Amino acid sequence: MIRINCPICGLRSETEFTYGEDASVTRPAMDESAAQPWLDYVFNRDNPRGWHREYWHHAQGCRQWLVLERNTLTHEIGTCRLAREDAA
Amino acid sequence: MVEVRSPLRERITPGQFGAPGDAGVVLGNRTLAGLWQIAGWSDFDEAADPVLQALGLTALGSYRQAQQAAGVRAWRTAPDRMLFETPQDLTPFNSAALAVLDLGHARTCITLSGPIARDVLAQVIAVDTAPDVLKPGMFLQTGLHSVAVLVHCTGPDAFEILVPVTWAESVWDILFENALPYGIAVREAA
Known part of the structure; x- marks a missing residue:
């Protein structure tokens, strides 16, 4: 199971979230x-x-968009920030 | 004002169900005194201040701890969004800087209490519900049966779950099914 540390809600199961898209494109x-x-x-x-x-x-939580680091090999989750802060 | 009717009014049958003996869980449905959402943008602190003052609150609060004032409950649900249970009409606070939304007809409150209530909750949400983690006064937003809900811990063994009315029956059924082995007392809708 993937667990994501939402900056608003805390550590939550991935089932509460939906994937958006690649955040590395500019x-x-x-x-x-x-x-x-x-x-x-x-x-x-x-x-x-x-x-x-x-x-x-975080569709079933605070409904915030997040930018997070995920290891596609191990599914390890790295840093997780609000997208609005990441864009600032 | 149009009367708020419970979406569970035909689903709820008061009585005792499941395992015989003392009920481990008490399920019920509470009519909300009025539910309002305010949402804003980067200047949310400033925009929300008049609403907080009118309701007798002093701060936006945290994302985990509900706030309480005379006749008011408040939940900070996001950096620029709050939810209030209050009979007051917050429509006059609607402005270009603050979107005020009446959710009184959009949510219902399922009450879950009893000595096994915490265990039943743990079966249906993927969040730690241990007494030292989810303490009275704290709240969380999570998925219950894939429905986005707000769970408010109102006592050591008491919870209120704000549910979208369109999913109220599904959430009620899931709680009911999970609580059956412990015995359920269903209260008449309040």
């Missing part, structure tokens, strides 16, 4: 005119073996 600048950066941003994702930054939603 949106290109709005004046970016080349197609490739937008193609990468919208469609192309890495499939790393090891640590990965992801958005998760």
Whole structure:
């Protein structure tokens, strides 16, 4: 079982959360005119073996969006922060 | 104001069920005095202050400890969101900085008490319910039967569960099924 340490609710079972998306992608600048950066941003994702930054939603708890580190090999959970703080 | 009717009014049959003898669990349904949610943005502290003052509260509070004032219960459910049980109409506080939402018709309160209540709760939520962790006055938001609920510990062996009315019957049934082996006393809806 994966357990996620929500900054609001504390340590909770993964069943309370839903996966959002890859948090490692960065949106290109709005004046970016080349197609490739937008193609990468919208469609192309890495499939790393090891640590990965992801958005998760605490849907059955505080309903906050979180950014957490998850090891795709071991499912170990690393740091977990509110997405709003991560973006600041 | 439209009368709030319990979604469990046809489900609840008062009486004794399950194992004979003293009931390990008492189940019931309490009508909420009025349930309001306020939500804001980055200046939530400032925007929520007039509401807190009107309700006799002094601070936003923590994410684990419920607050209580005269006729008011408050739960800080997120950094920029709070829930209040109060008969007061909070609509006048609605503004560009604060979204006020009447949830009185959207939630119902299932009461769970008795010497085995804590054990029954532990069977249905994936959160530690030990007496030294979930103490009277504390609350938590979690999934019960995959339904997002708020569990408020109101006494050593007493809990109130705020449930979306559309899922009230499902949550009631799960609690009932899990409590049957210990004996259940079902109280008339209050």
